[in-house]
Amino acid sequence: MTTEPLLTEPLLSVRGLEKHFPVTAGLLKRQVGAVRAVDGVSFDVVKGETLGLVGESGCGKTTTGRLITRLIEPTGGKIAFEGEDVTHMSQGRMRPLRRDIQMIFQDPYSSLNPRHTVGAIVGAPFRIQGIKTEHGVKKAVQEILELVGLNPEHYNRYPHEFSGGQRQRIGIARTLALKPKLIIADEPVSALDVSIQAQVVNLLEDLQNELDLTYVVIAHDLSVVRHISDRVAVMYLGKIVEMADRKDLYETPMHPYTNALLSAVPIPDPKRRTDRERIRLQGDVPSPLNPPPACRFHTRCWKAQEICRTVEPPLTALAPGHQVACHFPENFAGNPSGNAPSAPADGQEKEPGTASPVS
């Protein structure tokens, strides 16, 4: 699987990344299967850009984020950061790199130690990395608190004294402490109230401009992802099914799954309730323990034909910078797989019980 040639060296480069969690049974803990949470994911992230990773629960987006930060060990594939292979780097050698790759967590309630003051939480990275600051750690921490819109005088307060939005700012302050180059944000706003979400989204954008940060934003909310990302990758059952620039992905989505996702988002406009064209997928995402063969989306896809059940579609660039893994993409005139799409046999097209576009 190759990606488009890039003009600049990517900051982060991921190739064929895999993570299989073993499933054991019985007294002897024999391995009876594996949850293929991430199953061959490749992408690049260029310095200064924001890549959005979207998908439904269980699609492997969070696992991908944790693999990049090496919080869990990959089963296969390669992760390179600034050209250096970090896939199986030892904890000791990895530690200095952790300054450069940081993570923002989803839940601002469980990701902050309730018994530590804000000063201790945000100052911890300095202590762990043994970094000396010019005017002491306290001064440095207070500067960061101010940067994320918190009062520096809150240095000695505890997390419970803050609201959800402020706690998320504390988490962001901790992330920024060591001036990282790459930040993985795993659902950074989904636990927050609507009005607070917008504050945090704006803060992330401001920080990116000010500090020249690169983000990988993992989220399930397609509207939030469109707002903050430059490029977006859609994941389904451990694989990327479509990756493109934001505008291309949202305006001319090619993969049927992306189309279905976009049309499922409720639109806050009561007038459009009736005139919207909707694609309604039936059923749930299949279990990653036993994913469907070939194209993993074929069990829910209204365009699926025989080839989708037998041949896995590769992620190929169908337009400049627009990669899709589908035999029968939408919004595309050519023939992606090289196989002549045969006319669907009788009864195969839109069987009752499979999804069909409803207007």
Add this chain to the structure above:
Amino acid sequence: MSFLELKDLRIHFPTDDGLVKSVDGLSFTLERGKTLGIVGESGSGKSVTSLGILGLHKGTRARISGEIWLDGEELVGAGVEHVRKLRGKKMAMIFQDPLSAMHPYYTVGNQIIEAYRIHHDVSKKVARKHAIDMLARVGIPQPDRRVDSYPHEFSGGMRQRAMIAMALCCDPELLIADEPTTALDVTVQAQILDLMRDLQRDFNAALIIITHDLGVVAELSDDILVMYGGKCIEYGSAEDIFERPEHPYSWGLLGSMPRLDREPTERLLPIQGSPPSLINVPPGCAFHPRCPYADRTAGRSQTEVPELLETHGGHRVRCHLPSDQRRGIWENEIKPNLEAS
């Protein structure tokens, strides 16, 4: 008289830290076959309202006053036993998280059968048949087999369908759904919203949908009630709230939200500050510390609680600014920014 009518409902909880005024003077009406969306942030009192209507606060320390009229019966003063008889049969609830709302030790079928037999004097066999019919009605495949499954054997979307089946099994006339799709994925959410729309049409129930998601509200609601700090701050038809909202908080909610149906804006327009603590609601207009227009009220917003006043055709707003000034701000200052690309 309306099917459901709340008059000045107040639900206060005495705590060691002070009196929590979760719901503070809420009034609205709802007819059969209509859907009311209640929108608000966490701590705005929207869930407590629904528990209050169902009488689930009884036996707690909550202090409740005001009136709840359901089909000509007053519920606030009614006895615990009487309200229990209505609950399930006349009114029912769909909770946010079906995994914690269902009992893990009993099969899904048994939980539906139990609810049905409490209100209907029928044999287990008849009730079981009814449970299977209900599961089929909400779109669960192979209902005659799935009726014997435990909740953990269902996926999230199936579980939410089963809970809807449970809520509907006694044909309630009032259905309250508290964040019914928040725990679900977006494609499953779309299925559940479609299902709720179909079922409401078939059963002709009155539906209250409580959520923080303006998209969900816009999909389902006829009328919308926006809550802030335990009070209704704006009430109107779905078109009123989305096309010509008049409260600065409603503007803030609309500006905070990235939208897929519009060109992306450069920046979101958030509301400053955080939602108030219900122990310590700001004096005057509860929204004034976050309101960018508070200074245009000549200090009234700090001292005086604004009344919920009708501006036109059932559209009611709780704000000190005069209506024509609000409409001017919306048309000239807010709306163009929301639509700017």
